[in-house]
């Protein structure tokens with residue numbers, strides 16, 4: 001880890017009122033819709049210029065500030081539809097691309113130096129016609145934190161917030177509605193919050209092969225996919241980038257850097273021409289962050305314990321956490337009924353459930369018993385077939401549930417385990433003359 005580099009103050013003849021005068025002129029000229037964000041970016045730009053000036057004066061190059069940069073691969077853009085890479089390394093030693101920080105670090109981090117905003121080259125990578133104009137991005141000091149505070153750290157407590165409003169046609173609004181309708185992060189918004197989010201979103205047309213986010217860059221936007229596909233790559237310790245996940249319509253990415261004031265944890269590349277809705281950092285933090293981090297924290301420990309999900313990477317479990325809903329049942333309540341159409345998958349958070357099948361003589365036979373961490377309801381979803389068993393609460397029961405779409409999208413990596421286990425059910429069927437029963441683990 002590089003030792004912290006301290007900037008010596010640069011002598012400047014610019015007075016406070018000159019600075020404010022310049023800013024005032026810029027604001028009149030640019031007429032930004034988000035004045036606060038514009039000011040934050042403006043001062044960051046100034047700060048970067050000042051530091052560059054200092055670098056020139058002291059004959060330091062950026063690599064002197066970020067010594068790891070040269071040790072990492074910088075693959076070259078080929079400009080075609082295949083992904084292009086240009087990775088910059090995360091600059092914080094505490095940062096891990098699996099998951100940047102835990103909550104205590106987050107709190108500490110927030111107390112310590114609040115939000116910071118650097119400009120990023122991301123703005124220049126695709127059409128930003130719908131995004132309020134920003135000062136030119138600075139390539140300086142990538143991924144390194146500056147201490148310009150852009151917005152409150154406790155977003156919900158910020159009363160002075162200036163809302164971002166990007167005018168939209170009804171057609172655009174309805175496209176946003178469709179895009180975020182399947183995304184769990186937008187569930188439970190009240191009407192005002194929903195309107196604020198729709199108003200703040202900016203449409204971005206992205207050409208295939210574009211790096212929308214670059215690992216190590218600074219977070220400015222959270223993205224929801226309207227159409228097209230994206231791949232996510234992580235590069236670690238000079239090794240070749242590894243593809244960790246793909247996104248399609250309704251998917252979202254880019255939340256981590258905004259939540260944790262951390263460098264971008266991964267590179268996201270468009271694998272087809274695509275349309276994104278970009279939500280600025282201030283609006284994301286004010287409206288979506290609290291709920292997202294609360295849900296991830298809530299399910300984190302539990303999902304780690306679920307045997308089925310053990311092989312998943314932490315980030316894959318976080319995506320599942322975003323999509324989960326907890327449901328409660330009283331003793332003897334039926335959760336799924338044999339013969340019904342299945343639309344949900346269940347993991348037991350607490351309590352117990354008993355599984356029954358109708359035997360050849362029409363009687364109910366108990367065929368399985370499930371406890372915390374056990375799962376059921378996957379067969380109907382996997383096979384697009386009616387439920388083959390009834391599951392009943394044995395005492396009070398709490399389940400975390402995933403709908404069919406989320407199940408298909410998020411449990412892809414454990415599909416082989418699910419299928420293997422379902423073959424075990426068939427062995428049970430053949431042995432006992434009953435149809436298959438979901439196995440707990």
Ligand SMILES: Nc1ncnc2c1ncn2[C@@H]1O[C@@H]2COP(=O)(O)O[C@H]2[C@H]1O
Nearest residue numbers: 097232253254255256257264265266315
């Ligand atoms: N395994 C992963 N680790 C970290 N980020 C990931 C991972 N998989 C997907 N991502 C997404 O990639 C995004 C890169 O930008 P962010 O760090 O802001 O947010 C990140 C996540 O939304």
